[in-house]
Amino acid sequence: MKLLEDRILRDGQVRPGNVLKVDCFLNHQLDVDLLDKIGEEFYRIFKDDGVNKILTIEASGIAIACMTARHFDVPVVFAKKAKSKNIDGDVYTSTVHSYTYGKDYNITLAQKFLGPNDRVLILDDFLANGKAMRGLLDVCQQAGASVAGIGICIEKGFQPGGGELRREGYKLASLAIVDEMGDNGSLKFRETEY
Amino acid sequence: MKLLEDRILRDGQVRPGNVLKVDCFLNHQLDVDLLDKIGEEFYRIFKDDGVNKILTIEASGIAIACMTARHFDVPVVFAKKAKSKNIDGDVYTSTVHSYTYGKDYNITLAQKFLGPNDRVLILDDFLANGKAMRGLLDVCQQAGASVAGIGICIEKGFQPGGGELRREGYKLASLAIVDEMGDNGSLKFRETEY
Numbered sequence: 247m248k249l250l251e252d253r254i255l256r257d258g259q260v261r262p263g264n265v266l267k268v269d270c271f272l273n274h275q276l277d278v279d280l281l282d283k284i285g286e287e288f289y290r291i292f293k294d295d296g297v298n299k300i301l302t303i304e305a306s307g308i309a310i311a312c313m314t315a316r317h318f319d320v321p322v323v324f325a326k327k328a329k330s331k332n333i334d335g336d337v338y339t340s341t342v343h344s345y346t347y348g349k350d351y352n353i354t355l356a357q358k359f360l361g362p363n364d365r366v367l368i369l370d371d372f373l374a375n376g377k378a379m380r381g382l383l384d385v386c387q388q389a390g391a392s393v394a395g396i397g398i399c400i401e402k403g404f405q406p407g408g409g410e411l412r413r414e415g416y417k418l419a420s421l422a423i424v425d426e427m428g429d430n431g432s433l434k435f436r437e438t439e440y
Numbered sequence: 441m442k443l444l445e446d447r448i449l450r451d452g453q454v455r456p457g458n459v460l461k462v463d464c465f466l467n468h469q470l471d472v473d474l475l476d477k478i479g480e481e482f483y484r485i486f487k488d489d490g491v492n493k494i495l496t497i498e499a500s501g502i503a504i505a506c507m508t509a510r511h512f513d514v515p516v517v518f519a520k521k522a523k524s525k526n527i528d529g530d531v532y533t534s535t536v537h538s539y540t541y542g543k544d545y546n547i548t549l550a551q552k553f554l555g556p557n558d559r560v561l562i563l564d565d566f567l568a569n570g571k572a573m574r575g576l577l578d579v580c581q582q583a584g585a586s587v588a589g590i591g592i593c594i595e596k597g598f599q600p601g602g603g604e605l606r607r608e609g610y611k612l613a614s615l616a617i618v619d620e621m622g623d624n625g626s627l628k629f630r631e632t633e634y
Contacts, residue, residue: 269550270552270553274517274518274520274549274550274553275515275516275517275550275553276502276505276506276509276515276516276517276518277515278506278509278510278513278514278515278516279513281506282510304498304499305498305499305502305518305520308470308499308502308503308506309502309503309506309516311470312470312472312475312502312503312506312507313506315470315472316472316476319472319473320472321469321470321471321472322469322470322472322503323468323469323470324468324470324499326468326499355468356463356468356469358464359464359468359469
């Protein structure tokens with residue numbers, strides 16, 4: 247998605263440790279117009295895949311999921327990271343190793359919100375090692391839900407998550423794939439598939 | 441907002457400890473069409489108040505903020521709760537006591553995203569004791585930002601947060617105000633101001 251690639255080039259910042267900061271438009275301050283266009287793009291790619299629900303993880307995925315759900319006219323559910331007093335009843339849980347936080351954490355989703363009748367589009371802002379995505383896929387498996395596809399805004403193509411998911415046969419659409427991040431701040435994008 | 445009140449009556453669940461669960465449409469599973477109408481309503485109420493940015497707190501406020509920001513055509517910024525490796529540089533911080541989690545937590549916002557030129561509409565899903573809102577107001581004060589108004593989806597009118605904010609002169613618009621929650625699950629709404 248050229249609009250997203252151009253925005254990354256304009257406003258993204260490369261940091262040590264292969265970190266790409268896009269906090270001024272994607273995951274701390276949000277450019278809602280850009281997110282809406284991202285949502286349109288995910289709709290274009292996945293509209294014939296029978297999606298009846300969008301699944302994401304708090305917090306960075308929520309905005310993307312909502313703007314996409316508008317186009318699909320389906321609900322959004324998001325996995326929660328923190329223990330909440332207000333999730334009662336049965337939950338699906340999975341464990342995720344976070345690169346950002348340097349530790350494992352649990353994700354939870356109330357069972358009533360995901361089941362065998364669901365065909366989900368899983369969305370998130372980043373894909374790198376793929377640990378968060380594995381947690382969401384685990385939750386889908388526990389629920390008996392099928393996965394129509396996976397939509398990612400920015401994939402770090404030099405990390406293994408994307409390749410593994412593609413080899414396993416998932417329809418994975420990343421709107422921008424960064425194949426190289428130079429110490430001087432340079433970025434090289436891979437041509438995307440969809 | 442009658443649409444929201446009706447939805448609360450239909451799908452909301454009263455739990456012990458004055459908890460009102462609206463997780464099937466507002467803050468775990470999201471009804472994006474309802475959220476869009478909520479956004480329209482906040483726009484109707486605040487459109488002449490000079491808003492140039494919407495401020496909220498992760499995670500439950502993000503969807504509401506994004507759907508509202510579409511109508512205003514302004515950015516959203518959200519305060520973060522967890523310590524992140526990826527917030528570098530200067531941040532505003534404040535301490536919030538959480539009823540939900542039973543403890544204090546810090547909120548942070550990168551300083552580059554809020555300053556004296558900003559006139560914010562602060563949005564959140566719930567207002568009860570008002571602790572989270574106080575944290576956001578504190579961040580605004582540190583930033584030198586002015587507060588155009590506060591928009592809340594559901595206010596627990598029997599808790600002090602709303603009254604205090606109104607007495608202090610904030611333009612506080614709550615789309616539904618619950619004045620009573622009965623053990624039998626009954627709810628009584630207060631007539632709203634806007």
